[in-house]
Amino acid sequence: xxxxxxxxxxxxxxxxxxxxxxxxxxxxxxxxxxxxxxxxxxxxxxxxxxxxxxxxxxxxxxxxxxxxxxxxxxxxxxxxxxxxxxxxxxxxxxxxxxxxxxxxxxxxxxxxxxxxxxxxxxxxxxxxxxxxxxxxxxxxxxxxxxxxxxxxxxxxxxxxxxxxxxxxxxxxxxxxxxxxxxxxxxxxxxxxxxxxxxxxxxxxxxxxxxxxxxxxxxxxxxxxxxxxxxxxxxxxxxxxxxxxxxxxxxxxxxxxxxxxxxxxxxxxxxxxxxxxxxxxxxxxxxxxxxxxxxxxxxxxxxxxxxxxxxxxxxxxxxxxxxxxxxxxxxxxxxxxxxxxxxxxxxxxxxxxxxxxxxxxxxxxxxxxxxxxxxxxxxxxxxxxxxxxxxxxxxxxxxxxxxxxxxxxxxxxxxxxxxxxxxxxxxxxxxxx
Ligand code: EPZ
Numbered sequence: 001x002x003x004x005x006x007x008x009x010x011x012x013x014x015x016x017x018x019x020x021x022x023x024x025x026x027x028x029x030x031x032x033x034x035x036x037x038x039x040x041x042x043x044x045x046x047x048x049x050x051x052x053x054x055x056x057x058x059x060x061x062x063x064x065x066x067x068x069x070x071x072x073x074x075x076x077x078x079x080x081x082x083x084x085x086x087x088x089x090x091x092x093x094x095x096x097x098x099x100x101x102x103x104x105x106x107x108x109x110x111x112x113x114x115x116x117x118x119x120x121x122x123x124x125x126x127x128x129x130x131x132x133x134x135x136x137x138x139x140x141x142x143x144x145x146x147x148x149x150x151x152x153x154x155x156x157x158x159x160x161x162x163x164x165x166x167x168x169x170x171x172x173x174x175x176x177x178x179x180x181x182x183x184x185x186x187x188x189x190x191x192x193x194x195x196x197x198x199x200x201x202x203x204x205x206x207x208x209x210x211x212x213x214x215x216x217x218x219x220x221x222x223x224x225x226x227x228x229x230x231x232x233x234x235x236x237x238x239x240x241x242x243x244x245x246x247x248x249x250x251x252x253x254x255x256x257x258x259x260x261x262x263x264x265x266x267x268x269x270x271x272x273x274x275x276x277x278x279x280x281x282x283x284x285x286x287x288x289x290x291x292x293x294x295x296x297x298x299x300x301x302x303x304x305x306x307x308x309x310x311x312x313x314x315x316x317x318x319x320x321x322x323x324x325x326x327x328x329x330x331x332x333x334x335x336x337x338x339x340x341x342x343x344x345x346x347x348x349x350x351x352x353x354x355x356x357x358x359x360x361x362x363x364x365x366x367x368x369x370x371x372x373x374x375x376x377x378x379x380x381x382x383x384x385x386x387x388x389x390x391x392x393x394x395x396x397x398x399x400x401x402x403x404x405x406x407x408x409x410x411x412x413x414x415x416x417x418x419x420x421x422x423x424x425x426x427x428x429x430x431x432x
Pocket of ligand 1: 023026094120121122123124125126127128163164165166167168308309331332333374375402
């Protein structure tokens with residue numbers, strides 16, 4: 001498996017360009033299954049998860065054409081398979097996003113029930129109950145979810161999620177666009193990625209209102225058509241580079257981002273002593289204040305509050321802040337896998353249940369560490385960039401899932417990071 005070798009202690013300076021949002025491109029690619037016509041998606045990030053999602057569409061029978069690595073033309077006119085196999089789902093849980101479109105358009109779907117992952121059990125019971133509310137029959141057959149619409153078409157319904165679920169909201173929204181009648185989703189997720197998906201679906205001919213709020217209404221239509229859409233920038237990659245500027249005591253210009261998608265992150269970082277200036281609608285400038293960083297508590301919550309996907313990166317920053325800070329993780333039950341690795345680098349962090357207490361400022365020293373999941377990997381890269389000495393991060397395939405050419409991007413702003421290749425082929429695929 002590939003590793004990253006980082007020689008830390010160098011402030012980052014320069015300009016970094018943000019890629020398209022992985023967590024918007026994944027449902028948007030799945031949404032192309034809802035139409036027999038061509039859907040063109042721009043600004044798709046060139047990361048492993050999107051390569052996997054594209055392969056799933058091809059396995060189902062869709063025709064995919066890459067005009068270049070960020071633009072996908074997808075035509076799902078000849079779908080002849082309605083299932084996502086275990087071998088694929090186990091590598092990427094977001095394949096469950098094929099359930100809603102297949103069920104909504106063809107009245108049938110069979111998708112391997114995703115297992116848990118490093119950060120939690122991550123069930124999809126809320127997705128399945130909602131499909132049943134739309135008139136689907138859902139059963140579990142040797143590890144596969146089998147869903148059918150007995151009447152051939154789902155029926156609109158009024159339903160409420162008992163807890164906020166991002167892909168649950170996306171899956172059910174996609175299932176409902178071709179249903180007979182109107183569907184109301186209450187306690188829906190409000191992430192920008194939900195709004196982006198709804199915008200694509202409406203361009204395809206759907207009738208969705210309220211995306212981005214807790215109540216979404218979907219008026220079923222007969223058929224969807226063609227569309228062209230550009231994926232929003234990745235707000236978590238943006239937040240990650242804001243932290244990178246501060247934790248290395250450098251100065252970065254971050255372009256092609258969408259500041260209004262990460263207001264809670266920007267506000268929290270400013271509270272902690274990061275000077276962030278909005279240059280224009282799509283550009284931020286960040287550096288650490290001359291007085292250094294302050295310990296500030298954070299609790300992760302659904303959008304528009306502070307996102308769980310920035311928790312590990314924020315914790316890395318708090319190791320460099322004067323004082324004691326408390327990080328509470330309320331979304332996933334096991335999202336502190338990065339803590340033990342940071343402790344190996346000298347961080348003073350104690351965990352009790354879903355609460356981590358960080359005592360700073362502690363100078364970090366480079367060490368051999370292990371990446372466990374996508375965002376934990378990003379936090380270890382940040383810690384390595386701040387540490388003195390060499391950090392060797394193993395299992396960096398996790399980070400390749402969601403950060404496009406991160407070695408190239410960090411090197412271009414003065415970071416000393418190299419990929420130690422396990423296989424030439426793999427590195428070529430990651431565009432580095
Ligand atoms: C999405 O995951 C994101 N993934 C995650 O990003 C993100 O961390 C998460 O939302 C929370 O913001 C994609 O969009 C592809 P949830 P998702 O359903 O939809 C529980 C990353 O790093 N739950 O909002 O799977 C669940 O266990 C990834 O890019 C149920 O109990 O998250 C969790 O505790 C990691 N039953 C909570 O709800 C269900 O049916 C929120 O999960 C569904 C969810």
